[in-house]
Amino acid sequence: xxxxxxxxxxxxxxxxxxxxxxxxxxxxxxxxxxxxxxxxxxxxxxxxxxxxxxxxxxxxxxxxxxxxxxxxxxxxxxxxxxxxxxxxxxxxxxxxxxxxxxxxxxxxxxxxxxxxxxxxxxxxxxxxxxxxxxxxxxxxxxxxxx
Numbered sequence: 686x687x688x689x690x691x692x693x694x695x696x697x698x699x700x701x702x703x704x705x706x707x708x709x710x711x712x713x714x715x716x717x718x719x720x721x722x723x724x725x726x727x728x729x730x731x732x733x734x735x736x737x738x739x740x741x742x743x744x745x746x747x748x749x750x751x752x753x754x755x756x757x758x759x760x761x762x763x764x765x766x767x768x769x770x771x772x773x774x775x776x777x778x779x780x781x782x783x784x785x786x787x788x789x790x791x792x793x794x795x796x797x798x799x800x801x802x803x804x805x806x807x808x809x810x811x812x813x814x815x816x817x818x819x820x821x822x823x824x825x826x827x828x829x830x831x
Contacts, residue, residue: 712749712792712801715739718778718826724787726751727762727803734758737829738778738792749801751789767791767802776826787822 716738723732735754740746741761752759769791779791793800 712738712740712794715829716776716778716792716794716826717754717829718824720778720824722787724780724789726760726789729760729762731758731760738826749792749803762789763804764792764801765804767793767800769793769798769800772796772798776828778824778826780822780824782820782822790821792826 717735718738719735720731721733723730725731731751731753736751737754738749738751741748741750747763747765748761749764750759750761773793773795776795777793778789779793780787781790782788788805789803791800791802
């Protein structure tokens with residue numbers, strides 16, 4: 686019996702340790718960005734403007750919301766962990782650009798190579814020529830109140 690309890694406690698410790706690791710690198714708090722072009726986030730098309738982005742509470746860090754500063758427009762999108770080859774010097778939103786369409790692709794906090802990648806929507810796949818982006822465009826972001 687004692688051995689089973691120790692085994693169960695060890696298993697729980699491993700699971701908790703793994704969840705802590707996966708939570709690292711996710712966007713903390715809220716990011717603000719002024720996006721100068723029409724773009725897609727998940728399945729939604731959003732106009733240019735100022736936006737606030739945050740992880741949706743209770744989503745296990747897998748769902749984010751982007752909302753216009755005037756609260757008129759918002760969208761939810763799924764994310765997973767992403768890693769960049771370099772450490773960003775500032776918080777940034779990365780957009781893939783296909784023709785004349787922009788798709789929110791990744792989000793990174795200043796000083797952290799690990800961030801969030803937006804799950805591709807069917808719409809973005811439809812416009813991706815052979816799966817490759819024409820280019821990527823970075824939009825600087827900052828934490829709310831900073």
